[in-house]
Amino acid sequence: MDKGRSDWPERDAFLALIGSGLRRERHRLDWSQRKLAEVAGVDQSLVSRLENGIAPGIRYERFIRILWALGWPVTRRDSERAGWWEPPPLRPPWHGT
Numbered sequence: 001m002d003k004g005r006s007d008w009p010e011r012d013a014f015l016a017l018i019g020s021g022l023r024r025e026r027h028r029l030d031w032s033q034r035k036l037a038e039v040a041g042v043d044q045s046l047v048s049r050l051e052n053g054i055a056p057g058i059r060y061e062r063f064i065r066i067l068w069a070l071g072w073p074v075t076r077r078d079s080e081r082a083g084w085w086e087p088p089p090l091r092p093p094w095h096g097t
Contacts, residue, residue, distance in 0.1 A: 019051040019052055029070070
């Protein structure tokens, strides 16, 4: 079995789909993995593992931070679970209009 893979092909396919979406959005922003990690406040290795579909144990809060950094909508409940008192704006200030 590959490192990080499981006997759950459905989960592996789901993680691969999420990873490809994250990579596509990061490329659209012309960001490196390091830049995304810096903005999200996570390790670059986590971004890499997510993009390669091998991060089944990612903490929810870190995943939300990555989504927020990419400008994807994050709900108040998600923000509170990630440790923010107020939800972040739908588009972070570093994104253009």
